[in-house]
Amino acid sequence: MSITIRFFARFREMLGTDILVEHGDGLFLTDLIRNVASGNKEGVDAIFDEEGNFREYVILMRNRRRVDNRKASLVTASDGDEIAVFPPVAGG
């Protein structure tokens, strides 16, 4: 199955965007994002905390619908999914 990962803002600067992932069924969202980010320590550290969980402010969307990032380790990706990952932008 193929899944598209879209990073935004600071995450995009570190990790790029529109990354197509080909994988077998049953991949959890947390593992999916960690695998994609794994080549970039700065990117991994920006998105995940020391325990490997999503940092609490990271926004995760699956097909433009919000996914609670605390439950992302229990949610599996499906073929054709578009997963968006972004931080809130704070400046003004």
Added chain:
Amino acid sequence: MLSPRELDRYKRQILLFGEEGQERLKKANLFIAGAGGLGSPIAIYLAVAGVGTITLADNDIVELTNLNRQILHDDVDIGKKKTVSAEEKLTALNPDITIRVIDQTIDENNAAQLVGKADGILDAMDNYPTRYVLNDTAIKKKIPFFHGAIRGLYGQATTVIPGKTACLRCIFPKAPPKEVFPVVGVTPGFIGMVQVTEALKYLVGTGDLLANRLFIWDGLTSHVEEIRLEQDPACPSCGIKPTKERTKI
């Protein structure tokens, strides 16, 4: 009733909004939270559009490092209160409207009083804790909250309509860590214009708002994107059962 001078001043936008729409702008009262990067273009364009009463709150002093983006303030204003500088500029831009300035830091104790009877709040803050306070104030007063935020060449905007759309805390339940963010003036200029466009449409009653839509601007690649949003029933600010996490206002 628009005066002959106002009919002339706003002639080109009356072609767009009609005299009735311009009357609505004249009767409106908007609260701008912050007179910095976003607050500057927001205040300027609300003023020249003829929004009748503009209240601008900021507690900072103009510094040299502000001047690459905070276009309400000039070199000669360094050291002045931003509210003083802003009032001078906005009054000069449009003496036919009322400018009120508030030289205070917005917090959960004074937000409701400072916003007063405003018809909407424009978010020109640089931090989430104050944004949450303003979001909750807008919900309590049942007035829209026009959110905008920027970093570098990247920005976001959405319009919160209490009772109808996701609120700021539905979208961003947790604040990101504080940082000294990079910024070039065009980004708050761009996002501020999106917020003002939203506010003007809301007041005039035309077009479609960024309701349940997060507008995302990536200036690095010149891409505009949009993410659909929905209200979180468990949101501590606007959910069915708001919890103690909601700011006390």
